[in-house]
Amino acid sequence: MRLSWPEIRANAAHFSEEWHGKGYEKGQTHSFYDEFFAIFGVPRKQVASYEHRVKALDPRRTGGFIDLFWPGMLIVEQKSIGRNLDRAMTQALDYHDWLPEAQRPRHMMVCDFQRFELLDLETRRHWHFPLPDLKRHVEAFDFILGAKPQLLRNQSPVNRKATDLMGRLHNALAAQGYVGHDLERLLVRLLFILFADDTGIFERREQFLLFLETRTSADGGDLGRWLIELFEILDTPPDRRQRGLDADLAEFPYINGALFSGRIATPVFDRAMRQMLIDASIFDWGEVSPAIFGSLFESVIDKVSRRKQGAHYTPEEAILKVIGPLFLDDLRAEFDRACALRSGRDAALRRLQDRMVGLSFLDPACGAGNFLVVAYRELRELEREIIRERLIADGPVQQVLDVADLTRLNVDRFHGIEIDEFPSQIAQVALWMTDHIANTRLGEDFGRPYARIPLVTAPNIRHGDALEMDWTDLLPPDRCSYIFGNPPFIGAKYQTDMQRAQLRRIAALPGSGGTLDYVAGWFVQAARFAAAGGAHIAFVATNSIVQG
Structure with missing residues (x-):
């Protein structure tokens, strides 16, 4: 029976503890990779072999032996602890080129027992991480389970x-x-x-x-x-x-x-x-991933209704392009600066966590909650890294008495407005699911299961028309840190009489309301709301925003 990801992550945590501090290439490589494949419930000998000989394309070179070879899937070049992995990757890429085209793997990995570097030659995605972080990155190896890796989770x-x-x-x-x-x-x-x-x-x-x-x-x-x-x-x-x-x-x-x-x-x-x-x-x-429930919404709501509402599912790539420069990049940079400190490191990390806890988020066109879910997931992941840096010294993770005392972020800081009832309900459930996933991963770090059941804290998702509502009833402007989302795009020629009237009123336009796209209403409303409290704004939009 195929293992679940929580089971695989638990196996990876045990593997990291077992191999901490070990790393002799000649004597331990076979044991290392037999146990590595066992993390995923896959016997190594069924898919990969050791010491596979390859001949160099250049007759002046002697060729070599691939430490671990899975035809069409994976080359591993293994080194002893502390050795140069850049040179090892160059060697692995040479082996790749020397193989017959039909056998050339998609994935290259170099490792010195304590550090992993994995390269996907198709997507060009590159992972670097130490052995203790293996459980955080096990999904990068989903090809071992037979899955085809994709660039985006959703x-x-x-x-x-x-x-x-x-x-x-x-x-x-x-x-x-x-x-x-x-x-x-x-x-x-x-x-x-x-x-x-x-x-x-x-x-x-x-x-x-x-x-x-x-x-x-x-x-x-x-x-x-x-x-x-x-x-x-x-x-x-x-x-x-x-x-x-x-x-x-x-x-x-x-x-x-x-x-x-x-x-x-x-x-x-x-x-x-x-x-x-x-x-x-x-x-x-x-x-x-709870972030995909927006596509579920699209699959069950008819296209006519979506066109009238201007509804559209936002892929994760677009969400990250918005929330990165809006707040996430800045928080990540502060985390890196804190980790680099020789003195005052713990206090700096604690201040960063305090800052994150004080943030509130509003998506006034939240749909099924994609933006809120991805933002919360990324913040919880950063908080988990902060907790690990504060509490975990070198070596295996220490157990703590109550994991619930470690995390201070919760879904009640996330607010949304959605005109359709079904996606507004999905948004709330998706945030709860994201919270549970984050709690599970935090519990895995410290060997203690952790679930917030029964549900006490809830996200504040309001079912209604964002252009007709007073946003201050949902969240006071001075308590809102960031406004983001993907408001509906409906060109002037496709708007209903009501939508056109909304734009005329909101933008204080005479006559027919010009040729403003419907999305302009969210820009105006957000700007007025932010002016009363200082929130920063980032919306997805089309070039129609400057053509009216």
Whole structure:
């Protein structure tokens, strides 16, 4: 059975501890890589060989032996601890060129037991990291599991399959007449449950899958009723649950957060639809990035509605181009400066964490929360690095009493406005999922599982029209640090009468409102809001912003 990423990261942490301080090329390379491949549950001898001979293209050269060779996939050049890895990479690239074209690997790696350098020749992506950080970078080796590496996390085949699974279920339910608010609430709840089933939120892994397979009838006739009962249980604290409750239902934890509050109509499933939900449950949602739920939104909302609203999913690459220069690059630079200090290092790192905790973020066109999710994920990752630098000396990670005391960032600093109810619900769930992933990784660092369940703190996502709302009701201007997002683009010729009237009012334009694109409304509103409090602004836009 394929290992999950949390299991792989735990294996990598153990591997790093076992090999700390070791590094003799001639005597330990074979043991090192047999155990390295075991991290991923893959026997090394099934895919790669040691000491593979290659002949030089130039007859004046003698050729050589590749330390570890996986045809078409990987070359490894191994050195003893402390040796020059630049020269080792040059040697590995020579070996690559000397191989027959059909055998040339996509990946090159050099290592001295304590440092790794991995190169993807197709995407040109380059990883450098020390042995203790292996668990942070194990996903760079997803090709060992048979996955094709991608440049961006939200473009991975895993993420696309996840959206396909939910899209199929959505369409099947809609075809049965289960539509609107009830369908949207059902999908959001199922998204959370599927994620919880694979990531440790539920006490037993695949608890929901087992429940589906053993307690619901094969024809799907009782599945809808079971789901409604489960939603009630997830919304009820243990001390308020009825005595004599079904034992399988009673095992599910209290989630809170209003995610499962409020009744929805009971959906009707058939045999095929039950199998769709089982297929979605078998899929490993622990590998899915919450940042892709915007593409799920696109897959289930019809194109006509998206065009009227100007809705569009923002890829992660574009998000990082916005939040990097807006705030993330500056925080990263401050972290690097603090780490370089010989004295006062801990105090500088503590000040940086204090600064991050004081930041608040607003996306006034948040859609399914892509911007908020990526921003929160990057901030939590930086905070994790700060915590590690402050608490971990050289050598294996020390255990701490309570991991919850280490992190101070939470989702309540993230605010959003979204005109459509379904993506606004997805945004909230996606932020909770991102928080859980960050907590899990922090717990792995210190050998202590950590989950914030039941949900107490929630992001502030408001369902409404951002151009009609008073943003100060959501967040006081003096408490807002950054405003960002990807507001809707609708050209003047495609706007409704209401949208055109909004622009005339907001921009104080006479007559028809000129030829302003609808996105201009967010620039004007954000500028006025920021003027009252000093927030910095960065939006995605088209060149139409300067053509009106």
